[in-house]
Amino acid sequence: MDFWSRLIAGTSLDSSRGSKNSSNHPEKRLARFKKQYSQLLQEWRNASNLANDSEAAEDIRCSIQDLTNLLSDESRRPLPHPCISFAASKQIYIPIGKIATTSYNEGIIREAVALYATLIDSEEEDFVENETFSHSLMNLLVRITGANSIRLGLDTEVEVVELSFNITTKIRLDPEILPAWFTASEHEEAEGGQGAHEKFTGKTHKEDFPLFYLLIDYIHHEGRIGDFARTGLLYIIEAASNSVALEQWIVESDLATLMATGLGALYSQLSRKLVIDHPSNELPPILALSDYQHPITNFEIVSSSSPDFQGHMETFLSHLVFWQDVLNHCKSVEVKSTLLEHFQVIFLQQLLYPSLLESSDVDGGSSVAVLTYLRRILEALDHPDMIHLILHYLLALPDTTPAPTGSRASVSAARKRKSMDLATMMQGFQVEEAATPALFNLVDLIQGSLRSSSEQTISVTLQLVSVILRRHHRYAVTTLLWTSQVLSDGSQRTIGAHDLELDFLLGLAGNIGGDDNFDEVYENHLKDCMGILESHPCSIGLIAPKSASGTTRITGSQASIPGAPRDIRSHTLRPEDPMLKTLLGILATFFTNSIEVNLCLTGAIIDLATCGFMRIDGWLLPDPARYVYDEDEAEAEDPYFMGLGDTIEVQERAQLQELKKARRTPKWDENKVPDLLKQLKTLVDQVSAYRTEIPRFDELLQQRREAFQTASSATSTPIPIRQAPPPRSSFDSSRSVSPPRISALDSLAQRIFPELGTPSRSRSPRGRRSQERSSGALSGGYGLSTPTTSRTGVPPPQFPMGLETPSRESSRAFSPSPLRDAETTLRRHGVPASQAAAFAAVDQSILARKVGLPALKGGIIPIPFPSLRDGKGESSEGSTQGTEDGSVQGEGEEEGKVAEKKSSVNHVLTNVIVLQEFLLELAALVQVRAGLFGEVKYV
Structure with missing residues (x-):
């Protein structure tokens, strides 16, 4: 086959060997490289408009790709490397950068970026320390990512940001190459009539450090591109401790302003009104075995289980953690102080505190939203300075006069100018005197919210x-x-x-x-x-x-x-x-x-x-x-x-x-x-009162406990629950006394009595919500947690139900015990199956009844429990209830008074456990x- 191929193609017997020898021989490899480079320049001169000439653009792309392959292959071979030396001496990257800049062709741009990356990775000829090389590369990157450039694909953008990140990595390892990428130029004369304090160095002179601003443009992105940009920016900030000029430039740049306004923009994207809910098919058993009803949502009121809301929340928290990472990597006191000052003024004072001040629990969930956001912020952060700023301001703690830092005079002057710029900018947003935490702080909000009628x-x-x-x-x-x-x-x-x-x-x-x-x-x-x-x-x-x-x-x-x-x-x-x-x-x-x-x-x-x-x-x-x-x-x-x-x-x-x-x-x-202790004793006395007046109380309580045990030991996925009609209002104070959710009662009876035909549900309430060791960005506590492991049947972190690890999440542990089958027990005592089903129906009827709090005075006051023989859920007109003095009072006497809050026996049993x-x-x-x-x- 090889003979016929060479015969048809007209190639010599030693063609393949000659090609291999050409690659191994430095002089022949250099001659091939020069020929390819000359061909590239000739094709560029002959092409009139690469944006419209696809054939010429493809030829140029292939030529740049061939040059990159030759350079990459040579860098892996033993010395000498004449092609790399030729590229450095002839500065071939300058015309290649111009070709890519003017081509408006993504293919050519991507191959040019790859050639620059290959030269940097070769670590020869000091490309990364060459100012001409850095200017050419940054001119290319700024032009192709600017507003007037073509829209680059995601893969190309990732390669651009990755190349920028590689440069910051080398700067971090060798700070002496920083001058090639950062120019601390002096701009003493005011431009356009600007005064000394009005001139903003960071805005008007981005050309001093274009790599810095290129990374800033991508720090809000998700995925690899955002990771490269954020990490590269951290490396630059870390390098500021070794350069006074860079430290002063960062202080006067708009880094702090962009980061603070970006964080504020992400916070503003979060819904103003929020309700806490779970997906219907992932409702924790502890809520299913209660009077839980799904709150109402609409275009204004968002559910915490909404994927869109969770995405916005994760993005906001990730950027907040990036703030923390910046402060951890920053060794400059002046840069850190500038960042914290902008965080307090722009985010805390202009966004977070006003949202807390304007929140209310009567407008559909704005208090739920802002209190949840503040909790998630405090859970996500552990930097002591950020925590101090947030709590010191919101709690209205007294200010103290800061001690002199003894910083360098030039940097301190830059800090002073930046602070004046910030104060001038904020004056434009303050039309009138706004409220401050000195008048209404977080303590006032917490105390008022705990007295709310919204649970x-x-x-x-x-x-x-x-x-x-x-x-x-x-x-x-x-x-x-x-x-x-x-x-x-x-x-x-x-x-x-x-x-x-x-x-x-x-x-x-x-x-x-x-x-x-x-x-x-x-x-x-x-x-x-x-x-x-x-x-x-x-x-x-x-x-x-x-x-x-x-x-x-x-x-x-x-x-x-x-x-x-x-x-x-x-x-x-x-x-x-x-x-x-x-x-x-x-x-x-x-x-x-x-x-x-x-x-x-x-x-x-x-x-x-x-x-x-x-x-x-x-x-x-x-x-x-x-x-x-x-x-x-x-x-x-x-x-x-x-x-x-x-x-x-x-x-x-x-x-x-x-x-x-x-x-x-x-x-x-x-x-x-x-x-x-007195209140706990009263609650236990109330349990005794329930036991006295509720039929089969001990049996039902034990069945409830065993149902939770079965749920904790089972590994199957929870069975979806049929939904009851939605309530009229999300924050209706009388919602707890509405008719019980038949689906929850049915599922309970089916777990206790297998004859009703549905297998048991997994999970049980071993403990309260996890408050610290979250498994994800939104699983820090019950308030915003949403089950994220439904495919594996693992319960949500706020109601951990496994028995595997004894941790805080398992603080209310129920020790395992075998589930007693009620029907089997009844049959063992000679009760026919029909009567066992009748007993199950009676238990369901008991669980559906509504009861209030038992009145205790000088002993246990019996609770009049509705008769099970009348076949009605709630007693009609003329029904009675116990009063504090032990008398019996009819409904007619309750007119004009606030109705007593009642819950189903089903709900009370869960609360007893x-x-x-x-x-x-x-x-x-x-x-x-x-x-x-x-x-x-x-x-």
């Missing part, structure tokens, strides 16, 4: 409070919370009191009832609480090893801006704390609250007690200074030690007496017990704190 507003506000308490507790001590300092020599909780408090909390959980292995459940809570306490930022100073000086300093954890809160000290909540009173008010209506509100509420209480410097005595547990003991437990002299005069024996006697005193059990005075898990978690937290922080004395 979604309450839940997202509680999530925001949890984030501040958990991640930035030092900012909450003097703002959100009313605290008082605790002296180190104050009273300490004794082991006897500690045992009594644990017995009380565990006893409350036990009074709710159940057949589970609660020892295993409690053990899981202990492990979870240990991880929570150890990971709290304030606790690191208490549990980390001390240095030789006896102190523990965590580097990088403090803001460099003056005015940051001082190091946190031991403190406790004051009894009149408004936040604590608000939480207790929400806790009082626990069983009629939505599931989301209760999960966020219990999470906030746990976060309030997580800080190691927060003493829980006095507001969560009784104050040790007010212990009272029975008279028979008074200290008595041990007759064995009477008359002992030996010093050692006396010391041992004294130690034994102290041990006995520490083990004494104090007597609780009802007036001295914290309100939180949440309460039991919260009590176990609270007991575990008290026990772990005692050992980890040494809060209990034994002697």
